[in-house]
Amino acid sequence: MSSTAAVEIRGLHKTYRRRGRLRTAVDRLDLAVPQGGVHGFLGPNGAGKTTTIRMLLGLVRADSGRMRIFDAEVPRELPRVIDRVGAIVEQPRFFPTFTGRKNLQLLASAIGVPRARVDAVLDEVGLGDRGRDRFRGYSLGMKQRLAVAGTLLKDPDLLIFDEPTNGLDPAGIHEIRETMRGLADRGKTVLVSSHILAEVQQVADTVSIIGNGALLAEGTVASLLAGAGATGPTARVWVQQGERAAGLLRDAGFVVRPQPDRALLVSRPDRPLDPSEITRTLAGHGLYLSELSPQRADLESVFLGLTAHTGPSAQHHAGRGTGGTGHPPPPGDQPRHGVDPHAGGPR
Amino acid sequence: MIRLVGAELDRLRARRSFWVFALAALLIVVAFQTATNSTLRPPTAEQVASQREAYEQTHREWEQQCGPGSPGAAETTPAGDASAEPSSGPDDPDDYCANVPEPQLSDFAYGQQSFADAARSSVQISTLLGALLAFLIGASSIGAEYASGAIGNWLTYVPRRGRVFAAKALAVALATAVVSAVLSAAAVAGPALLARGYDLPLTGLGDVSALAGRSVGLIAMAGLLGFCAALLTKHTVAAVGIALGYAIATSVSSGVLAFSKHAEKVVPWTPQANFQAVLEHDYSYQVIDGTGFGEGSESRTAVLTFEHGLVYSLVLLAAVLAVSLLVFRRRDVG
Numbered sequence A: 001m002s003s004t005a006a007v008e009i010r011g012l013h014k015t016y017r018r019r020g021r022l023r024t025a026v027d028r029l030d031l032a033v034p035q036g037g038v039h040g041f042l043g044p045n046g047a048g049k050t051t052t053i054r055m056l057l058g059l060v061r062a063d064s065g066r067m068r069i070f071d072a073e074v075p076r077e078l079p080r081v082i083d084r085v086g087a088i089v090e091q092p093r094f095f096p097t098f099t100g101r102k103n104l105q106l107l108a109s110a111i112g113v114p115r116a117r118v119d120a121v122l123d124e125v126g127l128g129d130r131g132r133d134r135f136r137g138y139s140l141g142m143k144q145r146l147a148v149a150g151t152l153l154k155d156p157d158l159l160i161f162d163e164p165t166n167g168l169d170p171a172g173i174h175e176i177r178e179t180m181r182g183l184a185d186r187g188k189t190v191l192v193s194s195h196i197l198a199e200v201q202q203v204a205d206t207v208s209i210i211g212n213g214a215l216l217a218e219g220t221v222a223s224l225l226a227g228a229g230a231t232g233p234t235a236r237v238w239v240q241q242g243e244r245a246a247g248l249l250r251d252a253g254f255v256v257r258p259q260p261d262r263a264l265l266v267s268r269p270d271r272p273l274d275p276s277e278i279t280r281t282l283a284g285h286g287l288y289l290s291e292l293s294p295q296r297a298d299l300e301s302v303f304l305g306l307t308a309h310t311g312p313s314a315q316h317h318a319g320r321g322t323g324g325t326g327h328p329p330p331p332g333d334q335p336r337h338g339v340d341p342h343a344g345g346p347r
Numbered sequence B: 001m002i003r004l005v006g007a008e009l010d011r012l013r014a015r016r017s018f019w020v021f022a023l024a025a026l027l028i029v030v031a032f033q034t035a036t037n038s039t040l041r042p043p044t045a046e047q048v049a050s051q052r053e054a055y056e057q058t059h060r061e062w063e064q065q066c067g068p069g070s071p072g073a074a075e076t077t078p079a080g081d082a083s084a085e086p087s088s089g090p091d092d093p094d095d096y097c098a099n100v101p102e103p104q105l106s107d108f109a110y111g112q113q114s115f116a117d118a119a120r121s122s123v124q125i126s127t128l129l130g131a132l133l134a135f136l137i138g139a140s141s142i143g144a145e146y147a148s149g150a151i152g153n154w155l156t157y158v159p160r161r162g163r164v165f166a167a168k169a170l171a172v173a174l175a176t177a178v179v180s181a182v183l184s185a186a187a188v189a190g191p192a193l194l195a196r197g198y199d200l201p202l203t204g205l206g207d208v209s210a211l212a213g214r215s216v217g218l219i220a221m222a223g224l225l226g227f228c229a230a231l232l233t234k235h236t237v238a239a240v241g242i243a244l245g246y247a248i249a250t251s252v253s254s255g256v257l258a259f260s261k262h263a264e265k266v267v268p269w270t271p272q273a274n275f276q277a278v279l280e281h282d283y284s285y286q287v288i289d290g291t292g293f294g295e296g297s298e299s300r301t302a303v304l305t306f307e308h309g310l311v312y313s314l315v316l317l318a319a320v321l322a323v324s325l326l327v328f329r330r331r332d333v334g
């Protein structure tokens, strides 16, 4: 294992037994999170993101595989590096009847951080004036911020956020994104899991995409998008007599998806899309375009292409570890198996 | 480690239920002192008067029945009561007078206890209450962590589970020991103050103090058992269920054993008897030899020694702690 990675996972495996039935949550997963920057850890619901993070933090036992955080073999050497790691797993979980401040004070005294730091981190996340309210009475966003404040107590080098924007409003999502970016800009490593790509694409430097517990793709956002681009992006076409145009384009070998606003999304699965080909085909039949705009490929389509067949109930996906070779469906394709419907369409 | 114990103690102290349980137990122990007061207090003039009155009335009745010139004393049966003659029924004055001695004033005296006896009952009550309270404190402290999921968060800050377990257990033991020390002190101080007020000698104070000291140990142990029960089941309520089940099983088994010739084989291995042996420094119980009833059966007293009780209790506690630690170390935290 290289020593430059913040997190490195090899062959991680975990099977849960529920009422006598075995369910593989993480399937020989390989993962590498480079030091510095934001790393998106992506996968549909039930892909095994939370389970992986739990194993990394020693909360759940792995069946097999090796994990490393910085230079420490975990979970064996976790105590040695835990001061450099801050984590929020799933929901922020604190004592509901204690105030936010009391909750942090307890954590601070357990890890030997001066109590004065509690007020500092509360201010940092904007909870300074609500610190004396009970945790129970916090809104979801406040709970999330308290959890972030908790991770900042020890000024860690690696922050692990599991779906940190779950249930937050746009302002809250923006705030979390800013926080993650700010931490990365200060040289920290942020590992953020999500099934909502829109939020990760904007902030992540590198990503890993998993499905059914196994790695499907990894790399920088740019390289994954370039991989998607190679199979041809999509063009948005607006033309009178849309139905006739669609038929003509299909005859010419294009893939055409009519849109609700009567525009057509046109792509070419066999080779890179050449817009002039569309113009030529239609003009040859007396149809003239009123609009033709290229649609930027986004991570969403890469993701959907990779994970379309790896929903919670789907069979294991064969290919893995090959960056961006999946065939992305055109943007605007509806999310399939278990992918959050709020994930958003093309932008 | 000291840091961790400090944090756990701080958490226990911040829990409202801790104070509610502790205060409730203290209030009951204090309230119990009114009962202690009535056993230690010398009778008031009013009580002496009513005692005298009760005596006199009973004596009058006795005299009418059995005194000189009464039917019982004349040794005659009431005229026309021929049918009653062969057998002497319970109302037969003759029989009645033979069995009932002349009432004495001392029979009507208020039972005034010694300080030692009063303090002993007081400490026994406080031990029972304290053990219940400590079990609840121990169980709810960890039960709340599982209920809220805060335990998972906690472990991401302090991943050394062995230490986390030790710190939590130690904090429960310390906190319950402090509370039970207050309870025990109140349970002894109450009778002592009352006895002084009535000019009674504090004989046996040393023994009672030792009893109170052993009570503190037992209560802390109850706290640890509650902690382990809730840790193993992950639920405060389940731990309370275990305690209830134990209480029921104990009362049933002690009822069964009271009439059993097997008592001597079984009793030394029941937790209850051993806890008693620790608390009371030796525990005596009745054993019936023979069939258990009627002729040929003889009841005798057997003793479970303090040492037996102590070793038993410590081994039990160590075993429960060890199993809990093992489970806590290996268990996935979701």
Ligand SMILES: Nc1ncnc2c1ncn2[C@@H]1O[C@H](COP(=O)(O)OP(=O)(O)OP(=O)(O)O)[C@@H](O)[C@H]1O
Residues within 6 Å of the ligand: A016, A017, A018, A023, A024, A025, A026, A043, A044, A045, A046, A047, A048, A049, A050, A051, A052, A163, A194, A195, A312, B334
């Ligand atoms: N404690 C558990 N017992 C049994 N099965 C579990 C347990 N935790 C997770 N699983 C199963 O493991 C699989 C992976 O779950 P996990 O929570 O890791 O997914 P995820 O990627 O975090 O999903 P999401 O995006 O919904 O949070 C799922 O099929 C889930 O049902």
Ligand SMILES: [Mg+2]
Residues within 6 Å of the ligand: A049, A050, A051, A090, A162, A163
């Ligand atoms: Mg999850």
